[in-house]
Amino acid sequence: MIRVLVVDDDPLVRSGIAMLLAAEHDVSIVGEAGDGLVAVESAGDLAPDIVLMDLGLPLLAGTEAIRRIADSGAGRPRVLALTTFDDDETVVRALRAGADGFLVKDSAPTRLGEAVRAVAAGRSWLDPAVTSPVLDTLRRQQPWERPGDGDPLADLTPRELDVLRLMAHGLSNREIGEAFVVSEATVRTHVSRILTKTDSRDRTQAVVLAYRCGAAPIPAFGWETRP
Structure with a gap:
C-alpha cells in the first residue's frame, strides 16, 4: 500500500481528496494536515x-514545507505538490x-491516482497542463544562480555526464547499466x-539541472524520470 499524507487548508477539499485516494485499491491515507507546520511534523x-x-x-507556506521535508534526509517521503496555481513560476x-x-x-479527479503511483515509484510527475511552459522557463533560466559558481556540471567526469544524460532521458539504473555494460551497483x-x-x-533535481545547463535536450512533451 502507498501511504499518503494529505495536506490542504480547506477541510472540504482535504476530505474530498482523501476520499478519492481511499477508493484506490493500493492507497492508504495515514493522516491529514491543514497547515504547513503540522504537515512537516x-x-x-x-x-x-x-x-x-x-x-x-x-503558518508555513507549502513551498517552505516542501523544502523542510526534502531536507529531512534519507528515507524522507516524496512530495506531490497540489495547487490551483498553474503558472510556470509557481511550478518551478x-x-x-x-x-x-x-x-x-x-x-486531480482524473489524474490523482496516476500521479501518486508515479511519484511513489520514484518517478517525477508534471501535470501535462503546465509541462510546456515550465520547460520553457527552465530553458530560459540560468543554472541554479549560485554566486561564484561556474558551470555546475564542470566537476562531472565524461562517464558521469553520460549517465546524467541517460537519467534525463528517463532510463532506470538497470537500463543505464545495460547501455554501458556495467552493473546496477x-x-x-x-x-x-x-x-x-x-x-x-535527488535525482529529479539533477535532471532539471541537466536540462537547464543544456547537457540534455528538453523533451517536447511530458517529463518523467525513473529510479
Missing part, C-alpha cells in the same frame, strides 16, 4: 510514502524546493557522485 511522525501538499497553506519554485511532482487541482555509485558534485537533493 506529520511527515516525520507518520512516515508516509507520499505527502500530497497544497501550496497555499497558513515548488520543484526547486524539492517537490517530486506537480498536479493542478482541476486535473556501479550506476548507483555514478548517480550518487552526480548528486554530490552538483549539490542536488
Whole structure:
C-alpha cells in the first residue's frame, strides 16, 4: 500500500481528496494536515510514502514545507505538490524546493491516482497542463544562480555526464547499466557522485539541472524520470 499524507487548508477539499485516494485499491491515507507546520511534523511522525501538499497553506507556506521535508534526509517521503496555481513560476519554485511532482487541482479527479503511483515509484510527475511552459522557463533560466559558481556540471567526469544524460532521458539504473555494460551497483555509485558534485537533493533535481545547463535536450512533451 502507498501511504499518503494529505495536506490542504480547506477541510472540504482535504476530505474530498482523501476520499478519492481511499477508493484506490493500493492507497492508504495515514493522516491529514491543514497547515504547513503540522504537515512537516506529520511527515516525520507518520512516515508516509507520499505527502500530497497544497501550496497555499497558513503558518508555513507549502513551498517552505516542501523544502523542510526534502531536507529531512534519507528515507524522507516524496512530495506531490497540489495547487490551483498553474503558472510556470509557481511550478518551478515548488520543484526547486524539492517537490517530486506537480498536479493542478482541476486535473486531480482524473489524474490523482496516476500521479501518486508515479511519484511513489520514484518517478517525477508534471501535470501535462503546465509541462510546456515550465520547460520553457527552465530553458530560459540560468543554472541554479549560485554566486561564484561556474558551470555546475564542470566537476562531472565524461562517464558521469553520460549517465546524467541517460537519467534525463528517463532510463532506470538497470537500463543505464545495460547501455554501458556495467552493473546496477556501479550506476548507483555514478548517480550518487552526480548528486554530490552538483549539490542536488535527488535525482529529479539533477535532471532539471541537466536540462537547464543544456547537457540534455528538453523533451517536447511530458517529463518523467525513473529510479
